[in-house]
Every structure is written in C-alpha cells, then in structure tokens.
Amino acid sequence: MVSSPRNFPMATPRAAAGALFLDHEGRILMVRPTYKEGWDIPGGYIEPGETPMDACAREITEEIGLHRAPGRLLVVDWAPHPDEGDKILFVFDGGTLTGTGSLTPDGEEIAEAQFCHSDTLPEITPERLTRRLKLAIEARERNITLYAQHGTPTP
Numbered sequence: 223m224v225s226s227p228r229n230f231p232m233a234t235p236r237a238a239a240g241a242l243f244l245d246h247e248g249r250i251l252m253v254r255p256t257y258k259e260g261w262d263i264p265g266g267y268i269e270p271g272e273t274p275m276d277a278c279a280r281e282i283t284e285e286i287g288l289h290r291a292p293g294r295l296l297v298v299d300w301a302p303h304p305d306e307g308d309k310i311l312f313v314f315d316g317g318t319l320t321g322t323g324s325l326t327p328d329g330e331e332i333a334e335a336q337f338c339h340s341d342t343l344p345e346i347t348p349e350r351l352t353r354r355l356k357l358a359i360e361a362r363e364r365n366i367t368l369y370a371q372h373g374t375p376t377p
Contacts, residue, residue: 240265241316287326
C-alpha cells in the first residue's frame with residue numbers, strides 16, 4: 223500500500239526574493255531596514271499565491287519606490303536560519319542604476335539606501351548574505367544562474 227504524500231515529512235521553507243542593483247562603478251545598492259540590524263538588498267518575503275519574481279517587483283516598489291520588473295534569476299540559495307527555520311532565497315538581476323536620487327525609501331521598513339563596494343559587505347551584512355551577493359555578482363557577470371546552500375555554491 224502506498225502512503226499519501228501528506229504522510230511524508232516535507233520542508234515548508236519561508237521564501238524571499240530580492241534584487242541585485244549595481245551602479246556604473248559596480249557598487250551594490252543596499253538598503254538599511256528599520257526592523258533589523260545591518261544592510262540588505264531590496265526585497266522580502268513572498269506572499270501566498272505570489273511568484274518569486276512578482277514578490278521581488280512588489281518589494282522593490284514598496285521599499286524604494288522603484289517601478290521596475292526584475293531581470294533574470296541570478297541565485298537560488300537554500301539558507302535555513304537557526305531562528306526562522308528553512309528558507310529559500312531568490313536573487314534577481316535588478317539592472318544598473320545611475321544613482322539613488324530617484325529612490326524613495328519608504329521610511330517604515332527602509333530607513334535609507336546607498337551604493338556600497340562589495341569589499342565593504344562583510345562590515346555591514348551577515349557572512350551568508352555577503353557570500354550570496356558575491357555569487358549574484360559572479361552570476362550576473364557570467365550570464366548564468368547559480369544554486370547555493372548557505373551562500374556557498376554547489377555544483
């Protein structure tokens with residue numbers, strides 16, 4: 223007798239999507255959330271019934287007032303968090319921006335936005351996010367999509 227799928231244990235990860243925006247100098251657009259320490263890329267959790275790409279577009283608009291569809295998928299990262307459980311994170315290509323002048327952080331979730339050199343990431347983000355963002359830059363440069371676990375690429 224075959225058991226029904228609901229009898230098997232399954233992961234039920236939280237899923238989030240964000241966008242990697244670069245400027246013409248190759249700096250990364252980072253946002254400073256009001257609800258946690260450190261900096262992050264624009265993005266957030268995927269709502270029920272929403273695709274990762276749609277969530278990314280919605281979050282970009284909500285957080286920094288930019289109306290832009292995200293580009294291609296750069297990184298998928300399986301990144302469980304000790305306090306939050308299983309997570310799967312999608313990073314899409316946000317394209318190139320000329321500056322932060324047209325961005326309007328919402329003031330509720332996002333306090334400010336600025337471009338940062340990738341070598342400063344370890345000072346402002348958790349190690350796993352630094353690894354994920356460096357992978358996203360590599361994926362963008364090589365025109366590929368990478369799969370990672372905890373920000374570390376796997377073959």
